[in-house]
Amino acid sequence: MFELDLRSRAPVYEQLVEKIKELIINNVLKPDQQLPAVRVLASELTINPNTIQKAYRELEHRGYIYSVPGKGSFVKPAVPGTNDARLQALENELGKIISEMLYLGVPPQEIITMLKKLLAKKEGGKLDD
Amino acid sequence: MFELDLRSRAPVYEQLVEKIKELIINNVLKPDQQLPAVRVLASELTINPNTIQKAYRELEHRGYIYSVPGKGSFVKPAVPGTNDARLQALENELGKIISEMLYLGVPPQEIITMLKKLLAKKEGGKLDD
DNA sequence: TAACTGTATTATTTATGTTAGTACAATTAG
DNA sequence: CTAATTGTACTAACATAAATAATACAGTTA
Numbered sequence: 527m528f529e530l531d532l533r534s535r536a537p538v539y540e541q542l543v544e545k546i547k548e549l550i551i552n553n554v555l556k557p558d559q560q561l562p563a564v565r566v567l568a569s570e571l572t573i574n575p576n577t578i579q580k581a582y583r584e585l586e587h588r589g590y591i592y593s594v595p596g597k598g599s600f601v602k603p604a605v606p607g608t609n610d611a612r613l614q615a616l617e618n619e620l621g622k623i624i625s626e627m628l629y630l631g632v633p634p635q636e637i638i639t640m641l642k643k644l645l646a647k648k649e650g651g652k653l654d655d
Numbered sequence: 656m657f658e659l660d661l662r663s664r665a666p667v668y669e670q671l672v673e674k675i676k677e678l679i680i681n682n683v684l685k686p687d688q689q690l691p692a693v694r695v696l697a698s699e700l701t702i703n704p705n706t707i708q709k710a711y712r713e714l715e716h717r718g719y720i721y722s723v724p725g726k727g728s729f730v731k732p733a734v735p736g737t738n739d740a741r742l743q744a745l746e747n748e749l750g751k752i753i754s755e756m757l758y759l760g761v762p763p764q765e766i767i768t769m770l771k772k773l774l775a776k777k778e779g780g781k782l783d784d
Numbered sequence: 785t786a787a788c789t790g791t792a793t794t795a796t797t798t799a800t801g802t803t804a805g806t807a808c809a810a811t812t813a814g
Numbered sequence: 815c816t817a818a819t820t821g822t823a824c825t826a827a828c829a830t831a832a833a834t835a836a837t838a839c840a841g842t843t844a
Contacts, residue, residue, distance in 0.1 A: 548754075550758075563789065563790085574834045575834095576833075576835085577834080579790080594789080595789065595791065595840070595841050595842080598842095606759065609759055616756055620752055621777070625681055627745055628777060629680045629733055630738055641753070641767060641770050642767065644753050666800085692819080703804075711821085724810050724811080724821040727821075
């Protein structure tokens, strides 16, 4: 289900957080869908269960999943307009990316075109619903 | 010249890299402008010179500055169209941000508006040249 | 009851970040 | 030339974080 790069300098649990978050955001993992059990995923990836739990704990803390003892861990349904702080952070990140693109010599019009192209692709892929 | 958050979980040298990179990208630090000497900046920030050097080494490796033994470290002038790899990485980051905004319920039109607003602001600030 | 789930705890090992101190070669100001 | 600056390299020590290992416990489910 997941692929890891053990050679990477990024911590394994952090890679896991990013990967799973990405799957949730892209609707590959659907709302309320159950995630692999801590021990199961640890066995599949041949890493320690504690590392998985650390990733799950972080994902729960960031609001992407919820866990129920005895039942399992599940994708937390997103509620629009409930995460202004995260949205503000994203706008800030967007600003940095734009600055660097301008710095690299990309014309503003080309940046807009790039955004629209990406939006079309992502919106097109939303036909999975 | 720089401000650090020693309480942060992010490594000091990494914070330095990000801060300086941002100053370069936003043209606060001009091309070929000299950066503070390793020992000087270390003294100002009351941290170890080795930590500064690690940050400078990383910045040089990423192509944002160049260092000359005996002279100093300087802002490397950007040459447009010379960094396709970095541009590809930025487009990838942009894609992730868009995905998360859509996931949070932001309408596509609103994302475009947000981008244009940010572009206007950054382009306006470019009058420093 | 038995087999699953998440969670918690302690200990150990390994990797990374940071400081400290020293040294050397290139450059520049006097 | 000399002295003071620059970047760079190196070793050692310490602190923190990441990852593994081995149990253990409570809630859930078949």
